[in-house]
Amino acid sequence: HVCSTCHRMPKGKFPYRRTLEFLSRGNLHLKNAVKVVTVRYNAVGKSSIGVRHFLGEHLPQIQYKNPKVQFLPLKELSQFPHIVVYFNDGQKVMIDCEDKKSDFILSELKSVAGKLESQVQQEEAATGSNPANFGDARKGYLCICEIPGQVPCPRLVPIPNVEHKWHNKGSA
Numbered sequence: 001h002v003c004s005t006c007h008r009m010p011k012g013k014f015p016y017r018r019t020l021e022f023l024s025r026g027n028l029h030l031k032n033a034v035k036v037v038t039v040r041y042n043a044v045g046k047s048s049i050g051v052r053h054f055l056g057e058h059l060p061q062i063q064y065k066n067p068k069v070q071f072l073p074l075k076e077l078s079q080f081p082h083i084v085v086y087f088n089d090g091q092k093v094m095i096d097c098e099d100k101k102s103d104f105i106l107s108e109l110k111s112v113a114g115k116l117e118s119q120v121q122q123e124e125a126a127t128g129s130n131p132a133n134f135g136d137a138r139k140g141y142l143c144i145c146e147i148p149g150q151v152p153c154p155r156l157v158p159i160p161n162v163e164h165k166w167h168n169k170g171s172a
Contacts, residue, residue, distance in 0.1 A: 026061025028106065029115045036070045036086040037113075040078040047098045051081040054102035062109075085113045 030037075039059070041051040055073055063071055083095040083105070095108050115123075145153035 023061055023064035026058070026065050028058075028062050028065060028110050029120045030062070030066045030069055030113050031087075031115055033087045033089065034066075034069050034085055034113050035088050036072065037109075038072045038074055038084045038086075039081075040074045040084070041081040041097070042078075043075055048081045050100045050102045050105055051083075051097045054097075054105045057102060058106050083109060085109070 039051060039055060041048040041055070043052075059071060059073070063069075081097040083097060085093045085095070087093075093112050095105070095112060097105050100108075143153060144150050145156070
């Protein structure tokens with residue numbers, strides 16, 4: 001017996017963190033000027049506990065919402081845990097994460113490099129519909145064949161038997 005949801009779950013370590021539901025819940029949109037975010041931490045020690053939790057819980061969501069930003073977790077390269085945000089004008093901002101909880105680190109990153117909620121809503125309203133997204137049931141198109149000018153679906157119209165020059169007609 002196979003559960004209907006179990007066969008769709010990602011496999012491996014911490015599979016829930018790779019589900020679309022989990023990734024979509026993130027609400028931190030970074031400013032357009034942010035190009036790189038480095039997270040420096042240590043694998044052991046109490047001072048990096050919050051950063052390690054931040055990397056597991058919040059960073060996947062931030063990466064999903066900001067695909068044009070490069071994120072670099074760097075382990076064992078610093079005496080103290082910190083995040084450095086690099087902007088495209090050469091400016092960089094460092095956030096101290098020593099002995100900080102992951103939610104505090106998230107709020108600090110949001111205050112330093114995050115967009116305002118009104119700015120995010122304006123950008124979402126400004127982006128028009130993408131014609132490649134034809135599977136939107138609200139527009140009435142569930143299949144590419146339903147869009148005018150496309151080849152009809154083989155489930156509705158039988159495909160004609162066409163022989164091409166690369167088919168061998170007389171060979172067995």
